[in-house]
Amino acid sequence: MWVHPGIVVLAGAIFLPFLRPRRVEQMIFLALPLISLLILILTSLGYFGELPFELKTEFLNYDVLIRVDKLSLVFAYVFSIAAIAMNVYALHSSSLEHFSAMVYVGSALGVVFAGDLFSFYIFWELMAIGSLFLIWFRRTKKAEEAGFRYALWHLTGGLFLLAGIVLYVLQTNTIEFKAFNNVGLAYYLILLGFIINAAVPPLHAWLPDAYPEATVTGAVYLTAFTTKSAVYALARGFAGEELLMWLGAIMAMYGVIFAVLENDGRRLLAYHIVSQVGYMVAGVGIGTAMAINGATSHAFTHILYKALLFMGMGAVIEVTGRSKFTELGGLYKYMPVTFYLYMIGAFSISAFPLFSGFVSKNMTVYASAEEHLVLIWFLLEGASVGTFLHTGLKLPWNVWFSREAVIEARDPPKNMIAGMVILAALNIFFGTYPGYEILYSLLPYPVEYNPYDPAKVISMSQLLLFTFFAFWIMREKLRGEEKIVLDTDWLPRIVGNYFIYYCLKFTEFSKELDRKLLEASGKLKAITQLKLRELTPGYGVLIVCLVFAVYLLLFIFS
Amino acid sequence: MRGFRLLYALALILIIADVVYTFFAHPKRHFYWEVPAFSAAFGFVMCIALVVISKSIGKIIMKEEDYYEKLKKVR
Numbered sequence: 001m002w003v004h005p006g007i008v009v010l011a012g013a014i015f016l017p018f019l020r021p022r023r024v025e026q027m028i029f030l031a032l033p034l035i036s037l038l039i040l041i042l043t044s045l046g047y048f049g050e051l052p053f054e055l056k057t058e059f060l061n062y063d064v065l066i067r068v069d070k071l072s073l074v075f076a077y078v079f080s081i082a083a084i085a086m087n088v089y090a091l092h093s094s095s096l097e098h099f100s101a102m103v104y105v106g107s108a109l110g111v112v113f114a115g116d117l118f119s120f121y122i123f124w125e126l127m128a129i130g131s132l133f134l135i136w137f138r139r140t141k142k143a144e145e146a147g148f149r150y151a152l153w154h155l156t157g158g159l160f161l162l163a164g165i166v167l168y169v170l171q172t173n174t175i176e177f178k179a180f181n182n183v184g185l186a187y188y189l190i191l192l193g194f195i196i197n198a199a200v201p202p203l204h205a206w207l208p209d210a211y212p213e214a215t216v217t218g219a220v221y222l223t224a225f226t227t228k229s230a231v232y233a234l235a236r237g238f239a240g241e242e243l244l245m246w247l248g249a250i251m252a253m254y255g256v257i258f259a260v261l262e263n264d265g266r267r268l269l270a271y272h273i274v275s276q277v278g279y280m281v282a283g284v285g286i287g288t289a290m291a292i293n294g295a296t297s298h299a300f301t302h303i304l305y306k307a308l309l310f311m312g313m314g315a316v317i318e319v320t321g322r323s324k325f326t327e328l329g330g331l332y333k334y335m336p337v338t339f340y341l342y343m344i345g346a347f348s349i350s351a352f353p354l355f356s357g358f359v360s361k362n363m364t365v366y367a368s369a370e371e372h373l374v375l376i377w378f379l380l381e382g383a384s385v386g387t388f389l390h391t392g393l394k395l396p397w398n399v400w401f402s403r404e405a406v407i408e409a410r411d412p413p414k415n416m417i418a419g420m421v422i423l424a425a426l427n428i429f430f431g432t433y434p435g436y437e438i439l440y441s442l443l444p445y446p447v448e449y450n451p452y453d454p455a456k457v458i459s460m461s462q463l464l465l466f467t468f469f470a471f472w473i474m475r476e477k478l479r480g481e482e483k484i485v486l487d488t489d490w491l492p493r494i495v496g497n498y499f500i501y502y503c504l505k506f507t508e509f510s511k512e513l514d515r516k517l518l519e520a521s522g523k524l525k526a527i528t529q530l531k532l533r534e535l536t537p538g539y540g541v542l543i544v545c546l547v548f549a550v551y552l553l554l555f556i557f558s
Numbered sequence: 559m560r561g562f563r564l565l566y567a568l569a570l571i572l573i574i575a576d577v578v579y580t581f582f583a584h585p586k587r588h589f590y591w592e593v594p595a596f597s598a599a600f601g602f603v604m605c606i607a608l609v610v611i612s613k614s615i616g617k618i619i620m621k622e623e624d625y626y627e628k629l630k631k632v633r
Contacts, residue, residue: 260612261620369588377589385604455585458576459592463601465569470605477609483620497630 002048002055004066005036005076006109006123009083013102017095026091029098033083036109040076043068054115065115065176071296071444075112075232078300079105081426082224082307089311089419090217097137101221104130108225112232116175117165124161124197124229128154131226134218135210146213149489153196153206161193180237191238197230198281200247201254204274205489208258211273212266212323216314219266223273223310224303231280231299240287248282249368249379251275256386258487263480265313265323265395269306272349272391275383276302276361282380283364286371289445294364296443301356301430305348308423309391312342315412315420316399322407325398325480330405337411339400344424346396348431350388351460356427359436359451362460366449385467393471394478402479573598 012032019025042048052069083105090101107130110123128151135147167186169175180187192203199207211222238244255275262268276298283295315338316331317323332339344355351357361384368377411417429435440447471478576594579585622628 256608257612257615260609261616372588374589381600382604382608385601386608389605389608453585454575454579454583458572458579459597462569462572462576462595462598465565465572466598466601467605468565469569470602474606474609477613481620482623484623484625485616486619486621486625493626494629 002043002053002066002068003039004110004113005039005080006106006111006113008035008039009033009102009106009109013099013106016099016102019095022095025095025098029091029095029102030084030087032102033080033087033105037077037080037084040073040080044073059119062118063116064119066113067115067177068113069444070442071232071236072112074296074300074442074444075228076109077442078228078303079108079112079225082303082423083221085419085422085426086217086220086224086307087419088422089220089314089416091415092413093215093217094137097134097215097218100130100133100137101218102130104134104221104225108229111229115177117169117177118175120177120233121158121162121165124233125158127226127229128158131222134221135214137218138213138215140213143213143215146210149493150206150210153203157193157196157203160189160196164189164191164193177236179239191241191243194230194233194237195244195247195281197226198234198277199227199230199274200251200281201274202488204251204254205487205492207274208267208270208487209489211270212264216318219314220307220310223269223306227273227277228280228299228303231277231284231295234281234284235292235295239284239292241285243285244281245285245287245373245376248278248280248285249376250278251281252278252383253379253386254278256383256390258485259386259390260394260478261481261483261485263324263326263482263484265316265325265328265399266310268390268395269309269313272309272387273306275387276306276349278383279361279364279380282376283367286364286367286373286376288367288371290370290447290449291364291367293440293443293445293447293449294360294367297360297439298357298364300439300442301348301360301427304423304426304430305345305356308345308420308427309342309349311416311420311423312338312345313395313399315416316409318412318416319409320407324482325395326482328399328406329403330401331407331409332400333405334409335400335411337417338420339396341417341420341424343392343396344427346388346392348427350392350464351384352464353431353452353457353460354428355431356429356435358431358460359439362451362456363449366456381463385463388464388467389471393468393475397475397478398480402475569598 009032012028016025016029019028043051051073052067054068055066057064057066086101090098104127107123107126111120111127114120114123132147132151135143135150164186168180168183168190171183171186172181180190196203207227211219214222234244252275255271255273255278259268259271259275262271280295280298280302283291283298313323316328316335319335320328322328348355348357351361365377365380365384368380430439436451573595580594
């Protein structure tokens, strides 16, 4: 009998807030993703039967399908592996934060194994809730507001998805989650639900808005699961959809252009999530076996290096309490270990040879060249220049060098360093032999791609080296500026602002109306000398509630 | 600087390696413009272009940090 790793993690998460003493809680917290990884390894080895397989269980009179195949396994693998390192990093945070992180991880695992649309939807929404609390636990005013905006984006996206699923099921009479047929409206509603979670511009603004406001440890989880499970969903349902190819390529460039302007370290990295997910979305859109492999492997390595980058920047925030470039600088003297570990992540995201990004990103770019998609190739290749420019050069230069130290600091607590070391080791492992062979063997299609072809190594090295030369010329221009960058959430924020304003105006108006009415009725009473009870608004509400309750009871029992 | 001398040497080695490899091994090229040292030029030009383009966009969309707070009608 196969055990669902997501259910294991979710079930374990429930106990976390109640476990005493603290040490036991931490042990369970560390064990949960390890158990999940163990189950996955056993599954790959064939302990639970031939792959791929499907399971059917009944839950509340409803058939729940669970599907285990190569595509879902590779995502589950990286979710579990990353969660191990993240849990080490987050060991010192509160047990409630542990709880919501594990709910988030468990539901992401649930998403990748869901075989039917409704259980998929339930895990999808659970993921949004788990992640929301990782933002709110920062307990600042900004985090609270950003969390509400985050929730609004995701609930809206979830509603589109639900509407699409219901329509789709009605039209096709199947609840199985596989490649969607283009049946018109339902198809596009589901796609819309997915691309909101994948942070495709112009629907991406929740990501750079909310992630930088999350807790130091929570943000590390946020980088991995929401966008990547959306990539999984797109790869499963919409492989080869041409629209995605264009959206992805634009997205890759979009994130890079906005990252130039950013002053906040984690917000810069958040824009790079948008950019990197662009590669995956483009790969899914191209839809050839190599492109899907590229997208999947890129999701795999991306989770590992992006979490490492957020950990590095998070360590700086943890120690100094600052995240803006204008308030940081010269920290190399105090935090050298953090710097080197961060740079391993930066080399990985920039696709340096021997680092993990090199074996995955270039596969997607290469797939676009194989299909002779000139513009797509140009945008993706251009975005990889920008990736190195910002995460590899601008951010470390602004935080660790660029001027004399402006604040005293030290390297972060041991468990944070340990989490970063695990991820740094994994990034080097998957970038070199035999790591990348192992990664390739996990991919959904057989791989016919040699990343260490000399031509590829030479051209990538040239690209990166000359990017560095250009950066050195312009480095003074890339200092942080004390400003914020408006993004596409400008419109909803302004509209929302007016909406709330007019709502309040309306309540004021109705209050006034209420008061006048009461006054009038009081005068009426005086005239008619009725000895009725004082008609206060409290009684009015009570009466209305009672009437509704009676209606409801009649409705239920009739 | 000494570090830079190393980098220049590396750049030279990479370009020479690219030329040699192209002439002797004839690697697969997808586009006609993929001549030796194309990536080097692409990296350099693209990097400058990115910064210039973003900074010019930034002139419009970069605002003071309390931009949204000032716009708020409800506090």
